[in-house]
Amino acid sequence: MAKLGRFKNDKAREEYMRTYRELEKQWRIPSATLDVSTSYGTTRVRKAGAGEGVPIVLMHSLGGNSLSWDHVIEDFARDHLVYMPEMIGAPGLSVQTAPLDETGFGTWFGEVLDGLGVDQVHLVGYSQGGWQALVIGTTQQARLASLTVVEPTGTLTKIKWSLLWTMIRIGARPTDKNLRKMNARLNPGVTLTDAEYAGVKAALGYSPTIGYPKMFTDDRLATITTPTLALLGSESLAINPQLAEQRLRDNVPSCEVEIVPKAGHGIFHQFPKLVTSRILDFTRRYEPTDARHGE
Template sequence: MPKIGRFKNDASREAHDRAYQAMEALWPIPSTQMDVPTSFGSTHVRRSGSGKETPIVLLHSVGANSLQWHFAVEDLSRDRVVYALDTIGTAGRSVQTAPLADESDFGVWVGEVLTELGLDRVHLVGYSHGAWHAALVALHAPERLASVTLIEPGGVFVKNSWRVLFKMIRFGMRRTDENIRKMGEWLSPGYDLPESQFACAKEALNYRMGIGWARLLEDAEVQSISVPTLVIYGAETVVANPTLAAARITDLLPGAEVEVYPGTGHGILGHIPDLLLPRISAFAEQHDRPSDSSDSVAIDRSPSEMAD
């Protein structure tokens, strides 16, 4: 039965809100915050940047919130507005009041947010669990997407191994600071969360999500994705097999661009932002102007070329 996300109790909600407030100090540039109504409850949105280029909308990973993008927003908003969302049904300042009963409801939710913000066309960028949500929007409501970027979409293009899932469950059963940090080191070697972000993620463990988990997309679903797509993996990630995922994406969605960065894992977003953020920006710039998809050509640039 579809559920509505909620904190375990009022004390948990208040503790998370204090941690969220402390984490706001990480946001490096001015922002405007707003709560926009949707059919599923109010969605908290953080707006930064300016410029006439197509806006970017950011969807965060599990256990996180819009502030996860604190180290990315300055680069991504140099010539455009960036909107970071607290995903409905997750810990954050969005307040879910109705369940997302079907996967297509993610498209409805994002569409209603865009309508309230007055946005006709956006680049959608999702990380980890947010990449799953972005993929669902691309599947079910692509009309207003200029492009979609999926960063570390575990379980979407290839199945997660039972060994990995079992290990994550074991970590989740013992929620001590030491064990949570060990899980972080395993998932994201080379990247340590800022202390305020760690504290917020820890408190988010007391939130019971109401939005489900990613599943493997069927071949026909992958083939039906019609918007320009960039998929990014860390070569050492534990949430997917990047080689198999890249082969399947290339086979089923030949117009998509796939990047696999060596020497980094699931925490790629915080580990190598100097490589990743220019790549994301370049892809957005490539698709800022509407064009006939029959005339578009995928540009495959390697990480080394992006660094030059």
């Protein structure tokens, strides 16, 4: 039988749910949750905001969930309906019933949108969510009004072995001290709350099955025809920003790239107002004409 994503034991599940509830208490604005059926299981989706334009879908990073967007949700949801799915086969409240890897990301995404009754969205992916968003961009072009990727790991340039080794070592011994040390190295300028650290640690109690990001070939990048924005940190350890920029400009037909000075991989937390403003400016250009006139 093919393996499915699961918590390692009941204790791990209970601890994850405890940290999830604590983070949910800190959520800044009204929201609702929905469970959407797909071929791969039930996807938990958080919904917030309102607006007449094209909705925004936010794809979270490794170990994150729909609550990871708390620090930017007010800006995104001010004039838009925002959907935040929790990836199947990864930590969260989605429930996997069939194997899923990147060959099925597009199908899964299309079924989530169908379940939500949404035809087209602005898709935004951060870190591991950027990998998933790029994959979706190769097969679901008709469902995307725009595509934004922020620090998409492992897809445009190789992750340094030294960083991978550090992540593996800390994952094997995830003490508070080690997790804080890892965050300081990977995400300089970003300070997480105790509740956020507890959530990161609890996510390690889940055994994911969706695989890991794979390098995109030039030909594969060229299949992304959706208007695309890439935001990269000039000091990122997870990606080579200059090489990533060149690959995107050379291969993605309609792409804008911005390397943000002094930003690391944690750019979404380090400069949240700058990032959300840049994304919203970009998506606004790809709204239907009547929606733009209504702003």
